[in-house]
Amino acid sequence: MKKIKVGISACLLGQAVRFNGSHKNSVFCNEILSEWFEYVPICPEVEIGMGVPREPIRLVNENNQIRVKNVTDQSKDYTDQLHALADQRAPELHDLCGYIFMQKSPSCGVFRVKVYNQNGMPETNPAMGAFAYQLKQHYPLLPMEEAGRINDIRLRENFIIRVFANQDWREHVLAAPLAKNLVAFHTRYKFLLQAHSESHYRKLGQLVADAGVKPIDEILQQYFTLFTECLTQVAKINNHVNVLLHMMGFLKNQLPSEVKASLLNLIERYKEQKVHLIVPITMLKHYVDIHQIEYLMNQKYLSPYPYELGLRNSL
Ligand code: SF4
Incomplete structure (x- = not known):
């Protein structure tokens, strides 16, 4: 299988590029995801020539503008250079399918990076790191996550999906x-989309219905924006239960009553969080394969990523 191109903060791959000459090696990224991901490592602060080691920087609110400044000498402002680097690197990053950033960094952080006022006091509202922020302007639909957050199994699974x-x-x-390829894509994602948001799924269906009528470029843009918004919502337990029951309905004529009862029992136990999601899914998939229910065999819900990642073993 061809590896998927994913951007990453270079320090997460064990590169000693942090301000103090250390790294933040992520075993999950470096040793597990690397099996499927081809990384494009970037250390924005090194790339703008700050060197290693370097003086620490932080986000500062300067007249309602978020700037990246040297902690001890605020006359040293790196914001424009970090934004310019993102602008310069963006075209060559067009084929990335995701980006894993280092958390809390004034350059790389995506969520809740601390902001200080000009007197050095912490402010209440966090912001994004300057490089991550500018890259997001170029690729607003690119899945972006922080290494710290993907320690949470639900956020991890959501990002990988x-x-x-x-x-x-x-x-x-x-x-x-082509419209037919959009229809096929939407069909494959039906149950996965429903697990994340039924209302998004319905709106996406309306867009697909317009595919033969409106210009396809317009439809694809709208579809993928909504699709991304849908999958970004973490799937809830009740949604999984509804999807599993719905899929089970496709097997109602094939399964003997005792098998149906066992499957229902596993779905119920998942609902009560007594077994992990992988348990009812494995049983369902087993019977889908045995009975060759093609519509379900093609559903991404049953295999949204390689089984070996084992993410549903903990959900
Ligand atoms: S967080 Fe970003 S800027 Fe900081 S060391 Fe890691 S890659 Fe470089």
């Missing part, structure tokens, strides 16, 4: 932007 879906979209829709 979006990266694989992004790759699928590029390969099977963008590469041949």
